[in-house]
Amino acid sequence: MSKDIKETENFITIENIKVPIEGEKNLLVLIRKANIEIPTFCYHSNLSTYGACRLCLVDIEGMGIQASCSIKPKVGMKVKVHTAQIREMRRVNVELLLASGYHECTTCSKNTFCKLQSLARQLGIKEIRFKKTEKKSPRDLSSDAIVRDPSKCILCGDCIRMCEEVQAVGAIDFAFRGSDTEVVPSLNKNLKDVECVYCGQCTRVCPTGALSPKSEVSKIWADLHDKKRKVAVQIAPAVRVAIGEKYDLAPGKSTTGLIVTALKMLGFDYVYDSSFSADLTIVEEANEFLDRFTKNKNMPQYTSCCPAWIRFVEQFYPELNKNLSTCKSPQQMLGALVKEDFVRKGGKRKDISMISVMPCSAKKHEAKREEFSKEQYADVDHVITTVGVSRMIDEMGIDFRNLKPSSFDLPFGFKTGAGVLFGASGGVTEAVIRYVAEKLALKEDDIDCTALRTIDGVKEINLKVGKKEVKIAAVSGLKNAKDLIEDLKSGKRHYDFIEVMACPGGCVGGAGQPVYSKVKHRQKRAEGLYKADVTLELHKSQENHYVKKVYEELGCKVGKGLAHELFHTHYTDRKKHK
Amino acid sequence: MKTESQEKISKILENYSYKPEKLIPILQKVQDEYNYLPKDVMDFIAYKLNIPSARVFGVATFFAHFAITPKGKYIIKVCDGTACHVKKSEAIINKIKEKLNLTNSNTSEDGLFTLECVSCLGACGLAPVVVIGGDVHAQVTTQQISDLIDGIKNEAKK
Structure with a gap:
């Protein structure tokens, strides 16, 4: 038998169409390859298969009705996706879910991007034939970052598997039994009292409003309406390549100028760019690295821009606190700097607010950390997500797509391409390399950073410095970080510099971003950042003249004096069992 | 700890x-x-x-076997399986709840009793069945359960 015939025989039939099997792990993936968006709540390609929601049902000849997520494709299978019986079963399942919780769409935080809502629409559900249950559990508002609304939970378990399998945290799990089953934080405590690191990846996969990032929109409106108050805002790099998705623009399409205009229309007095303070971070952090590397002190150095990662280290590996860069994150650096600048120019600390627009939920918690305040005023007052700011834009009725772009305010709105890269996993590393290469007079043409731009959770790159080799890793997803730490402990791997971002893919895939489900989608956002780097005038943080000016004005050198006070921090041992 | x-x-x-x-x-x-x-x-x-x-x-x-709140000294297991249910185990359960003043918790305030409803004890011929501290009581009436509880209470007082 020739190879060609063998290959053509390797297919299954889905709704009368032949679909080749190419190593797919289950039937569901194969059905999607045939361009049929089969409904599911509990299947995510990066999580283990749970098979609980019973929506991805198919009728396989000779096997009857099966959940396609749990079936391996076999040559010759004949599959029907939409029989009358299956359609009715799906409808019943969704109707029962709708009947068993408080799904009040109009007031829900996930309104318009809720999976339950969109599946009800997709399945054409017009009425719920079952009696509504009367049980309504109170919301858990204890966490600064995440709101839990158990009465909206459909028990798909996506959050649990995300928290444990991808993030290696395990702060939530099923508890109780049968109709009493609930998803609860460890030992039924409040979310703020358990191991949660606030990354919010649970909110990203939660198909309903049961888990969502906490909104601070009303507090921000209050600041904006306060006529005596000056309100500054900063935008994180990852926001600009994702917010457009809320306005039917392609993922990765950069909308920087439009956001600036929109924020000015909302009433912000100063619109700044977190990419500026990302440049500042690089100057501080790369300098710190060179110092540690030459002295071989507190090595390897881990990055510190991701607050969920910081929390993870403090809770589970406090012995590594000393290995973390002492640099604050760009959000906190800019908060501290803008307020200090305002005060130095004659303003009063109580009269200025700093708002940050972040792709992240953990940033909300970071801003509330005690050490990030001066004279009782927080360096960053409120944090709003990408989705949150789009809601403010919508509330004002702004036609986002047709705005005229404007520029950031100076000096803290000026950035180099290096600062923009921060939004994607590997970006901080690339920016650090651009700095270090120049300082160590390395041949830049020899350095190829393409390995840092892949979708992988662990990326590596080596730099040759004289006879020495600097081994660098960029990791995203906390399970990957945990595995790496364990390997370093046992001596299986060795690195000198390690970038860690809690969310898979980095900030472009953060919990504050419009919901995405495909890695390709997330990668488009990262590509948007790479494009922005190319279009910008400068590409190395050390070339940012406004960054240089900061040190002149503060009258100090990198990492010293006031710069140390404003841009560096310390960490706390938060291990529960000592 | x-x-x-x-x-x-x-x-x-x-x-x-x-x-x-x-x-x-x-x-x-x-x-x-x-x-x-x-x-x-x-x-x-x-x-x-x-x-x-x-x-x-x-x-x-x-698992029903595990308790996350302290259990009483005496565990009263009332069978509410099909046979016992038909033989009015519910009346016994209600009687116990009333007598021990159990509203929000299954354990009495004095920490002496915990009420557990079980699905079947495998002794349907003796329905309705109650097990207190390992002793099986067959064909229990509301009067009997009341007396049993009083007996234990008196014993505990001594």
């Missing part, structure tokens, strides 16, 4: 070689020790087994 309780639990964990897959027998032994599963104990077990405490809590609340 006290060091002595930590040592006590560590000993149990040692007997099971700190294997997470032995969580259920471990919890059984710990419950034998404490008569229920205190939260800090579950937390300690999770830490020692290197699994999330959320999982331990999930297992502990899944």
Whole structure:
């Protein structure tokens, strides 16, 4: 038998169409390859298969009705996706879910991007034939970052598997039994009292409003309406390549100028760019690295821009606190700097607010950390997500797509391409390399950073410095970080510099971003950042003249004096069992 | 948590070689020790087994055998299986609740009794069946259950 015939025989039939099997792990993936968006709540390609929601049902000849997520494709299978019986079963399942919780769409935080809502629409559900249950559990508002609304939970378990399998945290799990089953934080405590690191990846996969990032929109409106108050805002790099998705623009399409205009229309007095303070971070952090590397002190150095990662280290590996860069994150650096600048120019600390627009939920918690305040005023007052700011834009009725772009305010709105890269996993590393290469007079043409731009959770790159080799890793997803730490402990791997971002893919895939489900989608956002780097005038943080000016004005050198006070921090041992 | 309780639990964990897959027998032994599963104990077990405490809590609340609040000295198991139910076990349950003033909790305020409803004790011929502290009582009436409780109460007072 020739190879060609063998290959053509390797297919299954889905709704009368032949679909080749190419190593797919289950039937569901194969059905999607045939361009049929089969409904599911509990299947995510990066999580283990749970098979609980019973929506991805198919009728396989000779096997009857099966959940396609749990079936391996076999040559010759004949599959029907939409029989009358299956359609009715799906409808019943969704109707029962709708009947068993408080799904009040109009007031829900996930309104318009809720999976339950969109599946009800997709399945054409017009009425719920079952009696509504009367049980309504109170919301858990204890966490600064995440709101839990158990009465909206459909028990798909996506959050649990995300928290444990991808993030290696395990702060939530099923508890109780049968109709009493609930998803609860460890030992039924409040979310703020358990191991949660606030990354919010649970909110990203939660198909309903049961888990969502906490909104601070009303507090921000209050600041904006306060006529005596000056309100500054900063935008994180990852926001600009994702917010457009809320306005039917392609993922990765950069909308920087439009956001600036929109924020000015909302009433912000100063619109700044977190990419500026990302440049500042690089100057501080790369300098710190060179110092540690030459002295071989507190090595390897881990990055510190991701607050969920910081929390993870403090809770589970406090012995590594000393290995973390002492640099604050760009959000906190800019908060501290803008307020200090305002005060130095004659303003009063109580009269200025700093708002940050972040792709992240953990940033909300970071801003509330005690050490990030001066004279009782927080360096960053409120944090709003990408989705949150789009809601403010919508509330004002702004036609986002047709705005005229404007520029950031100076000096803290000026950035180099290096600062923009921060939004994607590997970006901080690339920016650090651009700095270090120049300082160590390395041949830049020899350095190829393409390995840092892949979708992988662990990326590596080596730099040759004289006879020495600097081994660098960029990791995203906390399970990957945990595995790496364990390997370093046992001596299986060795690195000198390690970038860690809690969310898979980095900030472009953060919990504050419009919901995405495909890695390709997330990668488009990262590509948007790479494009922005190319279009910008400068590409190395050390070339940012406004960054240089900061040190002149503060009258100090990198990492010293006031710069140390404003841009560096310390960490706390938060291990529960000592 | 006290060091002595930590040592006590560590000993149990040692007997099971700190294997997470032995969580259920471990919890059984710990419950034998404490008569229920205190939260800090579950937390300690999770830490020692290197699994999330959320999982331990999930297992502990899944099985009716485990209690996360202290149980009474005497456990009253009332069978509410099909046969017992037909023979009016519900009236017995209501009588016990009324007598022990059980509203929000299944354990009486004096910590003497815990009411547990079980699905079948496998003694349908004796329906309705009640088991108190290991003693099986057959074809129980509301009057009898009332007397039994009074008897134990009087005994406890002595």
